[in-house]
Amino acid sequence: MVKDIIISVRNLQSAYNERIIHQNLNLDVYKGEILAIIGGSGSGKTTLLKELILLKEPKQGDIIIDGINIKQLSFKQKQAIKNKIGVMFQSAALFSSLSVGENIVYVIKKRYNIDDETAKNMAMLKIKISDLDEDVYWLYPSELSGGMKKKAALARALAVDPKILFLDEPVSGLDPISADEFDKTIKKLVELLGISVIMITHDLSSLLIADRVAIIANKTIIFCDTPDKIHTVDDAWVKELFMGERGKRFLDGNKA
């Protein structure tokens, strides 16, 4: 079966001022898959994500989202692409002056001209899908625990049923049980809604729900394949990562 490609990155070079972060980076993301991105701190995962969601312009190279090259798009075309995207940032980034429900309603109403009643019902639905209680609807972000904030951020990322969902370290700060539940929720959403997920993670057990894993090192993607082939990677950092206790557990879990 030939898989459709939803995002493809070609010969990407990115930099902050003169400092090169990515060099000659290539990546394909398939429709309906969960792609995990791993890499050391500061290796440029968040930077890549920012380029994929049109927040940062690459220095060179092409990014093609759903068949459209994002270079030199008009404002309207960019907005159309942004409507297909849901993002959950590393720091949750909920609007602090709105309740969780209002956060989601705001996104729905800003993007599509939908009536209040429907938008509110949808917001409640997204809160439940993200595994939060009904009362969270009226709570403010400052009244949530760290893990609840993450879930609320997921609910907001899901607000308008994005085709592509970007998650930057979604389970960091969650207890292991909640993290597992979070992973299951994501998996379920992918299966039921057919969305594509790009997930940056430091949590090896999250790799278990990934269809493929991309590893960033030395300014580029050195590996992008199914998780069971990770042991073939010849890189000191990757070896270190999977040789340790946590790594063994992951490899065992993957065989089982």
Place this chain on the structure above:
Amino acid sequence: MGQNHEFFELKDKILYLKGKWVVENTKGIQKKISDFVGFERVDISLVDEIDTFGGLLILQNFDKSKLSGKNEKVESVLELVLNNLAKIPKVKKKSLLLRFSNYLEKKLKDYLFFLNFIGKSTIDFISKISDFEFRTFIKDIQNMGVGAIGIVGVLSFLIGLVIAYQSAAQLRQFGANIFIVDLVSISIVRELGPLIVAIIVSGRSASSYTATLGLMKVQEEVDTLDTMGVSPYTLLVLPRILSLFIVMPLLIVFADIIGIFGGMIISNLILGVNYAEFLDRASRVVTIKSFLSGIVKGPVFGIVIALIGTSEGFKVEQKAESIGTHVTASVVKSIFSVIVIDAIFSVIYRWLKI
């Protein structure tokens, strides 16, 4: 006979749903959905694309038992929506009385917080004085004292000009030109100098203290200091109190001199009181007592402004608008307190016959 539409088709008493039941079509579907009546079953097999918006529309508008037709995608989305349907909890409307009592409670808590803040500060200043940082203190003198010289100078000069100008016409009527000296110098030295400085410092320093400490509070820097055993009061509050304590009287002296200078220029231009005459009389009417009575207000104003500015900073919560609210509160409260304290000073001075 059948009705046909982008999202619906009515045929043989069966309503076929079709097309893309997704978020961008929500409005279009909602507009049409009530036009179709008189069907016995709803068939979902022709739907090409669906998301939770489409799912919710189907479940809200059609009886679930009427749904028929095979469509795996639609069925799985309907299941997801059905499993997660929930009512938004009602928020209880508060009665007027309750809202009023909440308001009073909030005000009361505000005062208690301030008293608590002063108490804790005092204890920490005594017991944890080793956390005091001289650098912060010097930097604050630079920012809040030296940095304010320009604006204090300009404003007190203008106030001096205006007072002399406004009084000149009246004094000339009585031929009491020389009394311009008494009027300008006494009012500036005793009242206007200290007030101008206090209001400028309230605007510059209280707001800056609140914003700075507020951000530190939100980013949990204050809590971190606390857990390190470092007193946030000694480290952050004390240097600011001390710096305003020292800076305020100096700024007042400066404002007095510039203000009187402004009055002197107008007196010369309009009333023909020359500089030598002006200075000679000024040095006799402005007694040491009245000069000091103005200066003494400085340290008191300084302490109050610093306490209000820093305590408002510690009240900031994790909300974007919170810093704004508390900066506003800190400036308003500082200016209000300064004016009230100034009135109290007047009463005391009168009583002491100064």
